[in-house]
Amino acid sequence: MTGTIAPRRARGRTAARRAVLIGWLFTIPALLAYIGFVVYPLLTGVQYSFYRWNGVGPSEWVGFANYLRVFTDPDLLGSIGNAFILIVFFTAIPVSAGLVLANLMRSMRPGPFSTVSQTILFLPQIIPLAAAGIAWSWMYAQTGAVNQILGAVGLGGLARPWLGDFQTALPAVGLIGSWVLTGLCTVLFLTGIGKIDSSLYEAIRLDGAGWLREFTTITVPGLRQEISVLVTITVIAALSSFDIIYTTTLGGPGRSTLVPGISIYRIGFTQSDVGLASAFGIVLMVLVLACVLPLQxxxxxSDR
Incomplete structure (x- = not known):
């Protein structure tokens, strides 16, 4: 009996080692790509952040001078402040609107109208952000669709070049982000609602609860994981926004829509200050982690 157990154990260990080897063979290509395209550029960026370098000539060691400039330059600090303002438009509005829309669409009967509604809401996700930014910049123009609609409903006095006004440029850009992300939030919430036990809704209706109590006591608690995921995604999108700003305002008028992504682009490619751009990029990464990790x-x- 003992003689048969030992070969079985040996074969089991061999099969386990073979499975580990096969797993590494599948993992190594992805790991090498991750190291080459993520880890190595990150470490290189950290190295560059301690130098003054124009990207071509010799570099000069400056220590933490680039980081000190990031935290003392009012323009760079202002761009960080604009990014936090965009969190309202990229996170608060889409997540709230997505919850409401998903709850309304849950009560719809399955059919063509429901399918078309979901498709229209998700449509911005398949449109490149650069194309969306260009289209919205046309609609926000003085003679664009937004001002024409305001004139048609008797609100022509509110018409203005929305992206050219210091007061409205940032909210106008933020609303583009809200439009893009609301569909993603709605579709993900609809998927999450589908996993909630329908008997819970039936039970609370038997207790005479209205839609508001049903929404706050069953739907929202049942979507904690989806809310966490979407808040994380949208906060990252707000803090690292670039495409929409670049194609609509380039950070203008003045610096009213300047965000860290545009600042890093300008510093690195226009001012040729690779060291400062790298330092600002590292600060932005740390800022994103400081916002996302506590949320996670x-x-x-809350799930415990």
Whole structure:
């Protein structure tokens, strides 16, 4: 009996080692690509951030001078402030609107209208952000669709070049982000609602609860994981926004829509200050992590 157990154990260990080897063979190509396209550029960026370098000539060691400039330059600090303002438009509005729309669409009967509604809401996700930015810049123009609609409903006095006004440029750009992300939030919430036990809705209706109590006591708690994922995605999108700003305002008028992504682009490619651009990029990465990691921690605690 003992003689048969030992070969079985040996064969089991051999099969386990073979499975590990096969797993590494599948993992190594992706790991090498990750190291080459993520880890190595990140480490290189950290290295460049301690130098003054124009990208061509000799570099000069400056220590933490680039980081000090990031935290003392009012223009760079202002771009970070604009990014936090965009969180309202990229996160608060899409997530709230997505919750409401998903709850309304849940009550619809399955059919062509429901399918078309979901398709229209998700459509911005398949449109390149650069194309969306260009289209919205036309609609926001003085003679664009937005001002024409305002004139048609008797609000022509509100018409203005929305992206050219210091007061409205940032909210106008933010609303483009809201439009893009609302469909993603709605579709993901619809998927999450489909996983909630329908008997919970039936039970609360038998208790005489209205739609608001049903929404706050069953739908929202049942979508904690989806809310956590979407808040994380949209906060990252707000803090690292580039495409929409670049194609609509380039950070103008003045610096009213300047965000870190545009600042890094300008510093690195226009001013040829690779060291400062790298330092600002590292600061932006740390800022994103400082915002996202507590959100993830809070989501895990609330799920317990």
């Amino acid at each position: 921690r809070l989501a895990k605690v």
